[in-house]
Amino acid sequence: MLQNFDTLKNACSDQWQAYIQHPFVAGISEATLPTPAFQHYLQQDYLFLIHFARAWGLAVYKSRDMNELRHSLDNLKTIVDTEMGLHVAYCREWGIDEASLHDLPEAQETLAYTRFVLDCGHRGDLLDLHVALAPCLIGYAEVAEWIATRSQTVTVDNPYQAWIDMYRDEDYLEAVRRERLWLDERLAEVSPARFAQLTTTFRDATRLEAAFWQMGLDAAG
Amino acid sequence: MLQNFDTLKNACSDQWQAYIQHPFVAGISEATLPTPAFQHYLQQDYLFLIHFARAWGLAVYKSRDMNELRHSLDNLKTIVDTEMGLHVAYCREWGIDEASLHDLPEAQETLAYTRFVLDCGHRGDLLDLHVALAPCLIGYAEVAEWIATRSQTVTVDNPYQAWIDMYRDEDYLEAVRRERLWLDERLAEVSPARFAQLTTTFRDATRLEAAFWQMGLDAAG
Amino acid sequence: MLQNFDTLKNACSDQWQAYIQHPFVAGISEATLPTPAFQHYLQQDYLFLIHFARAWGLAVYKSRDMNELRHSLDNLKTIVDTEMGLHVAYCREWGIDEASLHDLPEAQETLAYTRFVLDCGHRGDLLDLHVALAPCLIGYAEVAEWIATRSQTVTVDNPYQAWIDMYRDEDYLEAVRRERLWLDERLAEVSPARFAQLTTTFRDATRLEAAFWQMGLDAAG
Amino acid sequence: MLQNFDTLKNACSDQWQAYIQHPFVAGISEATLPTPAFQHYLQQDYLFLIHFARAWGLAVYKSRDMNELRHSLDNLKTIVDTEMGLHVAYCREWGIDEASLHDLPEAQETLAYTRFVLDCGHRGDLLDLHVALAPCLIGYAEVAEWIATRSQTVTVDNPYQAWIDMYRDEDYLEAVRRERLWLDERLAEVSPARFAQLTTTFRDATRLEAAFWQMGLDAAG
Numbered sequence: 001m002l003q004n005f006d007t008l009k010n011a012c013s014d015q016w017q018a019y020i021q022h023p024f025v026a027g028i029s030e031a032t033l034p035t036p037a038f039q040h041y042l043q044q045d046y047l048f049l050i051h052f053a054r055a056w057g058l059a060v061y062k063s064r065d066m067n068e069l070r071h072s073l074d075n076l077k078t079i080v081d082t083e084m085g086l087h088v089a090y091c092r093e094w095g096i097d098e099a100s101l102h103d104l105p106e107a108q109e110t111l112a113y114t115r116f117v118l119d120c121g122h123r124g125d126l127l128d129l130h131v132a133l134a135p136c137l138i139g140y141a142e143v144a145e146w147i148a149t150r151s152q153t154v155t156v157d158n159p160y161q162a163w164i165d166m167y168r169d170e171d172y173l174e175a176v177r178r179e180r181l182w183l184d185e186r187l188a189e190v191s192p193a194r195f196a197q198l199t200t201t202f203r204d205a206t207r208l209e210a211a212f213w214q215m216g217l218d219a220a221g
Numbered sequence: 222m223l224q225n226f227d228t229l230k231n232a233c234s235d236q237w238q239a240y241i242q243h244p245f246v247a248g249i250s251e252a253t254l255p256t257p258a259f260q261h262y263l264q265q266d267y268l269f270l271i272h273f274a275r276a277w278g279l280a281v282y283k284s285r286d287m288n289e290l291r292h293s294l295d296n297l298k299t300i301v302d303t304e305m306g307l308h309v310a311y312c313r314e315w316g317i318d319e320a321s322l323h324d325l326p327e328a329q330e331t332l333a334y335t336r337f338v339l340d341c342g343h344r345g346d347l348l349d350l351h352v353a354l355a356p357c358l359i360g361y362a363e364v365a366e367w368i369a370t371r372s373q374t375v376t377v378d379n380p381y382q383a384w385i386d387m388y389r390d391e392d393y394l395e396a397v398r399r400e401r402l403w404l405d406e407r408l409a410e411v412s413p414a415r416f417a418q419l420t421t422t423f424r425d426a427t428r429l430e431a432a433f434w435q436m437g438l439d440a441a442g
Numbered sequence: 443m444l445q446n447f448d449t450l451k452n453a454c455s456d457q458w459q460a461y462i463q464h465p466f467v468a469g470i471s472e473a474t475l476p477t478p479a480f481q482h483y484l485q486q487d488y489l490f491l492i493h494f495a496r497a498w499g500l501a502v503y504k505s506r507d508m509n510e511l512r513h514s515l516d517n518l519k520t521i522v523d524t525e526m527g528l529h530v531a532y533c534r535e536w537g538i539d540e541a542s543l544h545d546l547p548e549a550q551e552t553l554a555y556t557r558f559v560l561d562c563g564h565r566g567d568l569l570d571l572h573v574a575l576a577p578c579l580i581g582y583a584e585v586a587e588w589i590a591t592r593s594q595t596v597t598v599d600n601p602y603q604a605w606i607d608m609y610r611d612e613d614y615l616e617a618v619r620r621e622r623l624w625l626d627e628r629l630a631e632v633s634p635a636r637f638a639q640l641t642t643t644f645r646d647a648t649r650l651e652a653a654f655w656q657m658g659l660d661a662a663g
Numbered sequence: 664m665l666q667n668f669d670t671l672k673n674a675c676s677d678q679w680q681a682y683i684q685h686p687f688v689a690g691i692s693e694a695t696l697p698t699p700a701f702q703h704y705l706q707q708d709y710l711f712l713i714h715f716a717r718a719w720g721l722a723v724y725k726s727r728d729m730n731e732l733r734h735s736l737d738n739l740k741t742i743v744d745t746e747m748g749l750h751v752a753y754c755r756e757w758g759i760d761e762a763s764l765h766d767l768p769e770a771q772e773t774l775a776y777t778r779f780v781l782d783c784g785h786r787g788d789l790l791d792l793h794v795a796l797a798p799c800l801i802g803y804a805e806v807a808e809w810i811a812t813r814s815q816t817v818t819v820d821n822p823y824q825a826w827i828d829m830y831r832d833e834d835y836l837e838a839v840r841r842e843r844l845w846l847d848e849r850l851a852e853v854s855p856a857r858f859a860q861l862t863t864t865f866r867d868a869t870r871l872e873a874a875f876w877q878m879g880l881d882a883a884g
Contacts, residue, residue, distance in 0.1 A: 050507075050508060050511070053502065053511055054344075054502060054503045054504075054505065054511070055503070056502075057499045057500065057501070057502025057503040057505075057511070057514070057515075057518075058499065058500070058502075058503040059499070060495065060496060060498075060499025060500075060502065060518065061496045061497070061499040061500040061503060061560075061785075061786070062496075062785075062786050062787075063496065063499075064786070064860070065492075066492060066526070069492070069495060069496070069499075069522065070522065072499070073499075073518065073519075073522055076499075076502065076515065076518075077515075077519070080511065080512065080515055084508075106425070108329065108330070108333045108429070108432055109329070109333075111333045111336075111337050111425075111429070112329045112330075112332045112333035112336070115332075115333070115336030115337050115339070115340045116332050116336050118336070118339075118340050118343070118503075119336045119339050119340065122339070122343055122724075122725075122785070123275075123724070123725050123727070123788070123789075124725075124788045125786070125787045125788040125791065126786075128788065189854040189855075189856055189857070190854065190857075191852040191853065191854065192852075193852055194852070194853075197727070204327070204332075208329070208332070211329055271728075271729060271732070274723065274732055275723060275724045275725075275726065275732070276724070277723075278720045278721065278722070278723025278724040278726075278732070278735070278736075278739075279720065279721070279723075279724040280720070281716065281717060281719075281720025281721075281723065281739065282564075282565070282717045282718070282720040282721040282724065282781075283564075283565050283566075283717075284717065284720075285565070285639070286713075287713060287747070290713070290716055290717070290720070290743065291743065293720070294720075294739065294740075294743055297720075297723065297736065297739075298736075298740070301732065301733065301736055305729070339724075343503075343504075343564070344503070344504050344506070344567070344568075345504075345567045346565070346566045346567040346570065347565075349567065410633040410634075410635055410636070411633065411636075412631040412632065412633065413631075414631055415631070415632075418506070496786075548867070550771065550772070550775045550871070550874055551771070551775075553775045553778075553779050553867075553871070554771045554772075554774045554775035554778070557774075557775070557778030557779050557781070557782045558774050558778050560778070560781075560782050560785070561778045561781050561782065564781070564785055565717075646769070646774075650771070650774070653771055
């Protein structure tokens, strides 16, 4: 059997489900998430995006040819030229002004996940870096998809609707498809030992994503 | 006034004191720390040492001349050739066998601090890396010194005596003096803007060290 | 006296002049450069651009805030989204098709300069990386300026006119001004010891740029 | 067929032979190499060793477990604690004092090879780094072996005898065996596409080693 992104996900199905269907996500779906939880999440997610942009910059550096380089640059541009702006505008709607974002102390959960990803990238090769980034990029599309399919999801006057829609946007889904394709091509040809190594990275990254949701919940006390 | 390591410490005095005199440390001093708290700390500290060895390897890479390179290599050898062995032997005394250390899941606090240090090193230059490492290397000597000077410290049958002594050992203190000297020489000539940058790094690293003690306490429930 | 980019250049005036007014450049100015010299240069410059794009990706990673990150990203986009395309089109005019560029063996001069820059970036901080990149980005504008002011310059039917114009283009000069400003702000506040370090980097990078011109001349043998 | 170090070597047999049996090496074997050629080589080899020590420091950083880390640290210690000293002492015998080594301008050939290796290490993973380092570590043993087996080799009063013996020393050969074993284990399980990538790295590194010999010859005019 060929390995691909689904094999990777299935090898960590417990952690993956705990992340995709985390109580924080259920709270968004059911419109029951306390506002302070979401606000704390949004603030830390701003810092998160900065380090993710740095990670895609590192991916540009680690590319072996122009195809790889352009693929990483596209993801970098999506974050800096599109998502950062949307995020800042979105924060404003939730009462968080941009100036306050700049002086924000970084939560331990943000530090742990972002720096873990960067270290995976420096220690390993471009594939290690992509695998460490995948739970974020690809996971958010699955989160939005899961919300969309739940009967419990509140679709009328859900204050989190714009957030959900952001990750169901066609441009976003196209970036997700490109990334899955990139991963599938490379995962197909790694050895079992290498795949085991990448599975550990993916599992740890997924665990740290779930901890990031939990940080939001904890902030609401 | 010339900047040096003390200036750096004084610029973060709240965080520094919260780290050096953390309840975990007081518990060691007063022999009241619950055994599971110490055991959890010891296990995670093993993983910590591996990433610190990696950080000193990175410092070897980032050196600009043989003096800098030898200084980093000395610290690397101290960790791998001396401290790792002591640590494994010491874990055994506390009922933690070496095999179990290899399969240990890494706690978020360990991930956060170690990867933060490594990212400081990759993003900045050798001085950024040393400053991020300093709360550990130099701080542990201050921790042991603080314990030694407290009237509350239990000095008879304190189960943590060997741990305290490890960081009052003359070889360890010599390494600490070398590191302070290295930092003092370099901090003396940086600009105020650069010093402010390094202060932020030092403060964050100190905060993450305190969180590492807290992780131990939390493990004891 | 405040240090700035001009101080840096003046500290390496011999090497800088040897680079800006290299016989290869004079040959372009006077329309006497042998075609094979220019073709070899163009081919290797394609490989050069790939590694320079990687270097700006590294600069994105090494940024400490969004301003720094956007500045590096702008330079990265200029190379990948603009210069690469111009370069490939320009190569075609000189009889070099794109497919042949992909299998090109990398000359030692290309290897030496590009990997030197990348190592400066990894070993040091963002300023080290920019200083190592400056002889290329800023130097090419000075090269084109020098050509424009020489009485010997052939301005009618000079086969190299399009190349000269590329580096007198207003967009290019704007990128150069931005980069000089960035450098001037940071160089103003470094210590003399640090400035000496950066001068060595700048001198070596300039020397390697001159060797890159020489490689072109040698190819025409 | 399993891939191993020999497969790698055979895939680059032309470049490998051009390196191992380079006229510079033949000159050592036949005691005909001009003294200035050897002196220039020795001086640049001192700079080479510094960057190779940095490369093994990077390998320590990139290690995934303590076995890998100790293996890299052993190689790092061999260079810094043993070879550097031998080299400096050896330089002295050839009339090159240590002080002069510190101010040496770095030749383009030294820059090209050392920075290429470091970039391979940063861009790829630990295996890429080892493969880029292999022509040096393992190649020198083959060079000494080739010399030992040639009928043309001058064995009486050959001024280069001590140099030849250095790479036939049992400790050195043991380090070479350890490294081959390390490579064989990892090469056995990579995919054909990955092996092709590593072959390119190995071929380029071998080519740059041959250019390093050539630099010595060229210095003798």
